[in-house]
Amino acid sequence: MANSNETRLRSLPMERADMAVDAGLRSFMVGVYNKVALGLVLSAVLAYLTSMVPPVRDLMFRLTPDGRFAGYTLIGMVVAFAPLVVLLGSMFAMRQPTARGASALYWTVCALIGASLGVLGLVYTGASLASTFLITAAAFGALSLFGYTTKKDLTGIGSFLLVGLIGLVIASLVQMFWNPPGFSFVISAAGVLIFAGLIAYDTQRLKLTYYELGGDQAALGAATSYGALSLYLNFINLFQFLLSLFGQRR
Numbered sequence: 001m002a003n004s005n006e007t008r009l010r011s012l013p014m015e016r017a018d019m020a021v022d023a024g025l026r027s028f029m030v031g032v033y034n035k036v037a038l039g040l041v042l043s044a045v046l047a048y049l050t051s052m053v054p055p056v057r058d059l060m061f062r063l064t065p066d067g068r069f070a071g072y073t074l075i076g077m078v079v080a081f082a083p084l085v086v087l088l089g090s091m092f093a094m095r096q097p098t099a100r101g102a103s104a105l106y107w108t109v110c111a112l113i114g115a116s117l118g119v120l121g122l123v124y125t126g127a128s129l130a131s132t133f134l135i136t137a138a139a140f141g142a143l144s145l146f147g148y149t150t151k152k153d154l155t156g157i158g159s160f161l162l163v164g165l166i167g168l169v170i171a172s173l174v175q176m177f178w179n180p181p182g183f184s185f186v187i188s189a190a191g192v193l194i195f196a197g198l199i200a201y202d203t204q205r206l207k208l209t210y211y212e213l214g215g216d217q218a219a220l221g222a223a224t225s226y227g228a229l230s231l232y233l234n235f236i237n238l239f240q241f242l243l244s245l246f247g248q249r250r
Contacts, residue, residue, distance in 0.1 A: 028210050028220060029148070035228035039106065040235065043114030050118025060118060068250065069122040080116040083109050099221025106225040106232075113236060120243065128248040136239040143196055144231070147203030158201035164194045184244065191241035195234050202230045 050060050060076035061069060072080060090097075090105050097105075120129060147154065171187050206227040213219045 024215070025207060025210050028224065029206065031224045032206060032227045032231065033144075035106065035224060036231050036235065039110040039228060039232045042107070042110050043117060043236070046111060046114030047117040047121060050115050051121030052118075057118065057122075060115070061122060063122070069119060072119075076116070076119075079112060080119075083112045083116070086112065097222045097226070099218060099225070102222040102225035102229075106229050109229060110232065117236075120240070123249055124243060124247045125250055128243070128246075132243045132247055133239060136235060136242055139196065139238065140199055140231075140235050143199040144203045147200035148207065150200070150204065154201045154204050157197060158205065161194055161197045161201060164190070165198070168194055188241045188244040192238060192245065195238040195241065199231065199234045199238070202227070202234060206230075 049056050051057055057063075058073075060073060060079065062071045062073055064070045086105070086108055094101055094105065124132075168187065168191055171183075171190075175183060175187060206223075209223050209227070210220070213223060
């Protein structure tokens with residue numbers, strides 16, 4: 001199914017997708033970006049609650065006597081892995097997604113990821129979190145603008161990035177058991193490059209999706225949530241990898 005969709009998308013000429021003044025496309029993309037922004041706000045609020053409100057924090061995380069992060073509680077581990085479970089489950093449970101179902105999936109993932117991100121507030125300083133978030137937001141804006149305006153077909157680059165993403169996941173799993181000096185830096189640097197590229201690729205893919213759906217409002221409603229989800233995940237991953245490279249720990 002995914003391959004057939006990509007084939008149809010590639011069949012659309014890039015000139016057709018270069019419609020900067022298309023009101024329908026602009027409205028669709030604004031809807032996607034608004035949803036991404038609201039998802040980030042929700043995640044930030046929940047991350048603050050799970051890191052700064054003691055009763056909630058203690059349900060999620062274990063701390064050392066001096067207040068440093070020492071690990072997850074059982075509830076914390078469930079919440080941390082829940083987004084992956086939800087995303088994988090949706091691939092089987094939502095074969096013909098509706099706008100309402102896709103929206104519910106988006107907000108559920110944003111809430112779960114936000115709650116699990118409270119760990120960052122325990123590991124990194126507030127100033128480091130704020131500065132890295134601003135850098136990520138600026139990079140996201142620039143990369144998404146490039147993906148929106150470029151006439152170059154990014155499909156080939158996107159395929160390469162998706163292969164790199166699989167390699168990144170495997171490397172992260174290996175790191176849990178084998179972490180030689182410098183390995184974390186390599187993974188973080190690769191993660192920054194991969195997710196930076198995916199922001200531009202997914203933005204262009206959203207443009208092509210808009211034209212491929214041909215004005216089907218029901219399908220566009222679901223596409224808005226799925227598009228927001230892909231960009232939201234790219235933003236969150238880029239933020240975390242930048243933080244691991246340049247963040248100042250407590």
